Amino acid sequence: MAVTxxxxxxxxxxxxxxxxxxxxxxxxxxxxxxxxxxxxPTRDLLRWPLREFHFAIPVRMDDxxxxxxxxxxxxxxxxxxxxxxxxxxxPLETVDTVRxxxxxxxxxxxxVDIPLGGGxxxxxxxxxxxxxxxxxxxxxxxxxxxxxxxxxxxxxxAPDVMTTPQHMLWMLDEYEVIKGGKYPGFITGKPVGMGGxxxxxxxxxxxxxxxxxxxxxxxxxxxxxxxAAVQGFGNVAQYAIRLYQQLGGKVVCxxxxxxxxxxxxxxxxxxxxxxxxxxxxxxxxxxxxKAKAKGLGYEVLPGDKWIEQEVDILIPAALENQVTxxxxxxxxxxxxxxxxxxxxPTTPEADKVLAARNIFVIxxxxxxAGGVTCSYFEQVQSNMNYYWEMEEVLGxxxxxxxxxxxxxxxxARRKSLYMRDAAYVIAIDRVAQACRDRGWV
Ligand code: NAD
Numbered sequence: 001m002a003v004t005x006x007x008x009x010x011x012x013x014x015x016x017x018x019x020x021x022x023x024x025x026x027x028x029x030x031x032x033x034x035x036x037x038x039x040x041p042t043r044d045l046l047r048w049p050l051r052e053f054h055f056a057i058p059v060r061m062d063d064x065x066x067x068x069x070x071x072x073x074x075x076x077x078x079x080x081x082x083x084x085x086x087x088x089x090x091p092l093e094t095v096d097t098v099r100x101x102x103x104x105x106x107x108x109x110x111x112v113d114i115p116l117g118g119g120x121x122x123x124x125x126x127x128x129x130x131x132x133x134x135x136x137x138x139x140x141x142x143x144x145x146x147x148x149x150x151x152x153x154x155x156x157x158a159p160d161v162m163t164t165p166q167h168m169l170w171m172l173d174e175y176e177v178i179k180g181g182k183y184p185g186f187i188t189g190k191p192v193g194m195g196g197x198x199x200x201x202x203x204x205x206x207x208x209x210x211x212x213x214x215x216x217x218x219x220x221x222x223x224x225x226x227x228a229a230v231q232g233f234g235n236v237a238q239y240a241i242r243l244y245q246q247l248g249g250k251v252v253c254x255x256x257x258x259x260x261x262x263x264x265x266x267x268x269x270x271x272x273x274x275x276x277x278x279x280x281x282x283x284x285x286x287x288x289x290k291a292k293a294k295g296l297g298y299e300v301l302p303g304d305k306w307i308e309q310e311v312d313i314l315i316p317a318a319l320e321n322q323v324t325x326x327x328x329x330x331x332x333x334x335x336x337x338x339x340x341x342x343x344x345p346t347t348p349e350a351d352k353v354l355a356a357r358n359i360f361v362i363x364x365x366x367x368x369a370g371g372v373t374c375s376y377f378e379q380v381q382s383n384m385n386y387y388w389e390m391e392e393v394l395g396x397x398x399x400x401x402x403x404x405x406x407x408x409x410x411x412a413r414r415k416s417l418y419m420r421d422a423a424y425v426i427a428i429d430r431v432a433q434a435c436r437d438r439g440w441v
Pocket of ligand 1: 159161162231235236255258264265285288318344368372
């Protein structure tokens with residue numbers, strides 16, 4: 001049932017009418033490949049994934065019927081180490097989104113200099129409408145299809161949008177049944193106590209804030225004198241809000257998806273929102289209850305209002321394709337910094353405007369690399385079967401994120417590059433070098 005395809009450079013990505021994340025990832029790559037004067041074989045290798053798997057996952061549903069879900073795994077590049085990347089559950093998942101995310105994982109692991117490649121997986125499904133038993137069956141079905149092609153030394157999955165530590169544990173269990181042994185280093189994002197690492201839940205959001213802290217230092221702005229607007233209220237957004245506020249910053253709004261209304265809303269409190277308060281009225285997917293929010297004194301505004309706020313910092317931490325050519329000009333003149341918690345939130349058209357307006361951008365694959373860095377720590381701990389204390393994990397995370405940020409910002413200053421380009425130059429150069437060193441190109 002599993003189909004393995006090695007895509008060719010002739011194959012064109014299937015574009016949705018509005019946005020194709022993989023085309024965007026390729027455009028970003030081409031732009032930097034030109035700057036680096038990359039030779040043609042290296043371009044052909046890095047513009048496309050090394051390997052792709054497209055497969056069916058038949059599931060016996062609770063009502064007795066059988067439903068067939070579509071699953072993917074894309075291994076973009078593994079020259080620097082085993083592929084690494086999350087598995088998302090999303091009703092609108094496409095292979096091009098997965099390809100883009102796998103590509104960005106390659107650059108992300110390279111920019112923070114951890115010995116891993118890039119991969120990503122997904123299943124077209126909506127967990128909102130699935131029982132836990134049905135979700136377990138999807139997880140186990142995904143592993144049955146992929147067990148031959150993933151593993152601690154080949155490709156290490158993790159959670160992503162709408163997947164959780166529980167999903168990872170079901171996947172690990174299925175993998176260990178098939179392989180007949182214990183392989184805690186096969187998958188990351190496991191529950192703490194079952195091979196998970198302390199700090200993983202906080203890692204991506206905290207990592208975003210470590211880079212914001214360093215950027216503000218460069219700008220000579222004390223964190224306590226700054227304000228921020230956040231898009232999203234899931235794992236990344238919640239922990240970014242918490243640490244930024246611990247450092248003294250004020251967050252005026254967060255936005256979230258409303259499943260019942262099939263639209264998003266922005267929840268604003270100009271005196272400062274509270275992550276704990278909003279969490280107490282959120283569902284497990286990060287959707288905030290409108291009526292309860294109003295009761296707690298929040299203004300409930302249209303979903304896109306987060307981008308117009310009069311703040312110093314914007315933190316898109318929901319989905320890709322959110323800061324676009326259409327809305328970028330609605331960003332307030334006060335905004336000095338965009339820290340991309342989400343993957344691919346800014347389109348190339350919007351990038352041009354941000355660069356022209358001199359807004360400092362901490363690009364996604366640098367800003368949100370805390371997650372994969374901590375996943376790497378989890379893998380190391382699982383392979384050793386020895387687990388570190390929280391302080392040790394967060395201390396090591398801060399060192400990695402800060403040094404990656406400083407390397408990128410130093411190159412950007414020295415060569416007058418846009419931050420995204422500087423991060424790409426470092427990452428692509430490291431991956432291209434690994435491919436050359438291995439004699440692939
Ligand atoms: P999540 O599922 O926990 O949360 C997503 C949040 O975004 C929810 O609050 C949801 O309501 C909100 N949302 C969805 N659509 C929206 C819309 N149109 N407008 C406003 N809000 C909307 O996901 P997450 O783990 O926080 O991931 C968020 C982003 O960060 C994704 O792009 C993901 O790929 C990226 N990322 C996550 C991690 C991680 O460790 N979790 C690591 C790196 C990158």
